[in-house]
Amino acid sequence: MPYKSEFYAFNQEKPIPIVIRNYLQSDFDELIQIQTECFPPPFPAELWWNKNQLKNHATLFPEGALCVEVEGQLAGSITGVCVDFDPTHPSHNWEEITDSGYIRNHNPQGNTLYIVDISVRPKFRKLGLGYYMMQAMYQVVVQLGLERLLGGGRMPGYAQKSDKMTPVQYVESVIKGESKDPVITFLLKCGRTPVSIIEDYIDDEESHNHAVLMEWKNPFK
Structure with missing residues (x-):
């Protein structure tokens, strides 16, 4: 079922028209450009989207391929895949879990919507677009009758504190408000809750290759 939501975000006191919709083949070049802006080095360039991956997103699971427009300009995207997750x-x-971003493992009978990626152009990040896209994905979870939304959150602030804290201690300090992490704090604000620490999740120097598995449970299940 196609997704389209039109509303206003605010740039200070100014209302800005926003559209969240499924992304299409005509968006692919711009989506790849957005990836380069959102994940500069040392993030590995080979992890940016390519057109084959985007084609799979838009055809295998279009419900989980969403983008956001700001006054007609593409500003970000969020991508998911259905998996059968065993807690x-x-x-x-x-x-x-993402088939290296190609989602050929998409399982229409799965119980979980797994977030493959979320990205927002830096110049638009003050508008709360990441939050709005995450809420849109929660709506997809409810619409499809899935049990949860799940995903591994990077912890890019950990590298600065890894000599003093274990990954678990770092996440606990973020939850207590003693530390602030760009990704974990954002996901907490979106309504996600930590489940566990995953080692060797992705090649990511800032996170020392760790991630926090974070969940949103469908309140109707």
Whole structure:
């Protein structure tokens, strides 16, 4: 079922028209450009989207391929895949659970919408677009009757404190408000809750390759 939501975000006191919709083949070049702006080095360039991956997103699971426009300009995207997740065996890495971003493992009978990626152009980040896109994905979870939304959150602030804290201690300090992490704090504000720490989740120097598995449960399940 196609997704389209039109509303206003605010730039200070000025209302700005926003549209969240499914992304299409005509958006691919701009989506790749957005990736380069959102994930500059040392983030590995090979992890930016390519057109084959985007084609799979838009055809295998279009419900989980959403983008956001600001006054007609593409400003970001969020991508998901359906998987059958077993909470008693949470360990995995990004490559295996997302098929390296190609989502050929998409399972229409899965119980979980797994977030593959979320990105917002830096110049638009004050508008709260990431939050709005995450809420849109929660709506997809409810519409499809899934149990949860799940994803591994990077912890880019950890590298600065890794000599003093374990990954678990770092996440606990963020939850207590003693530390602030650009990704974990954002996900907490979106309504996600930590489930576990995953080692060797993705090649990410800032996070020392760790991620926090964070969940949003469907309140109707």
